[in-house]
Every structure is written in C-alpha cells, then in structure tokens.
Amino acid sequence: MAQQDDNFFEKVYAVARLVPYGRVTSYGAIAKYLGAARSARMVGWAMNGSHDKDVPAHRVVNRVGLLTGKHHFEGTNLMQQLLESEGIMVKDNKIVDFEKHFWDPATELA
DNA sequence: GATTTGACTACTA
DNA sequence: GTAGTAGCCAAAT
Numbered sequence: 001m002a003q004q005d006d007n008f009f010e011k012v013y014a015v016a017r018l019v020p021y022g023r024v025t026s027y028g029a030i031a032k033y034l035g036a037a038r039s040a041r042m043v044g045w046a047m048n049g050s051h052d053k054d055v056p057a058h059r060v061v062n063r064v065g066l067l068t069g070k071h072h073f074e075g076t077n078l079m080q081q082l083l084e085s086e087g088i089m090v091k092d093n094k095i096v097d098f099e100k101h102f103w104d105p106a107t108e109l110a
Numbered sequence: 111g112a113t114t115t116g117a118c119t120a121c122t123a
Numbered sequence: 124g125t126a127g128t129a130g131c132c133a134a135a136t
Binding site: 121 | 125128130132136
Binding site for chain 1: 117118119
C-alpha cells in the first residue's frame with residue numbers, strides 16, 4: 001500500500017518532512033503546493049496532529065517567518081532552539097532573513 | 111447535520 | 124504604521 005495518504009493532513013506532513021535542513025516554509029506555501037492555497041489554516045490545523053508524526057513543525061511558520069506555532073511546542077523556546085540549531089537566526093520569535101531561509105515546495109519541488 | 115474552531119492571509123479603517 | 128475584520132477551507136464537537 002502506498003503511503004501517499006489521500007488525507008489532507010498526511011499531505012501536509014509529507015511536505016513538512018521534505019523541508020531540507022536549515023530551511024523553513026510557510027503555511028500558505030504548503031497549502032498552495034497541496035492545491036489549497038487558501039487553506040493555509042488547514043495546514044496549521046494539520047500540524048495539530050503533527051505531534052503524532054515525525055514532522056518538523058518548527059520549520060513551518062507563518063508568511064512573515066513568525067513562530068506563531070511556538071505556543072504549541074512543549075517549551076516556550078523549543079521551536080526557536082530547533083531553528084537556531086539548524087543555523088537559522090531567530091529574533092523575537094521571528095526568523096531573521098526569512099526570505100533566505102524560505103523554502104517553497106511549489107518552487108523547489110515543482 | 112449545523113456550529114465552532116483554528117499553528118493563516120489579505121484587505122480595510 | 125497599527126489594529127481590526129473578513130474570507131477560506133476542512134476537521135472536531
């Protein structure tokens with residue numbers, strides 16, 4: 001059985017896992033890649049269950065690179081710590097040079 | 111089956 | 124420039 005999973009959630013997880021080390025993406029970018037560009041919220045929703053999956057949700061931020069979902073992590077700085085651990089600079093819960101670290105699946109994966 | 115919610119995004123005041 | 128509201132879509136209650 002292919003693990004493609006037709007579920008919207010699984011698609012989000014799949015893309016999130018494809019995010020390369022030291023890169024980040026936005027909910028809208030993933031949503032767009034899934035064909036639901038206007039369902040950026042769905043991506044975040046899917047992330048709610050990402051804890052059961054090995055999904056690097058810390059690499060997924062909002063369109064401005066703000067760590068909006070950090071509240072959903074265990075610690076208050078866990079998300080930032082993970083990002084900094086990958087060489088990404090985080091300032092005030094926001095990714096520095098977000099554009100440089102931005103990884104768009106629709107562009108990178110095409 | 112209808113209502114609420116939700117880790118977003120964009121527009122408008 | 125900041126703040127608030129509206130629009131989207133899909134899942135959970």
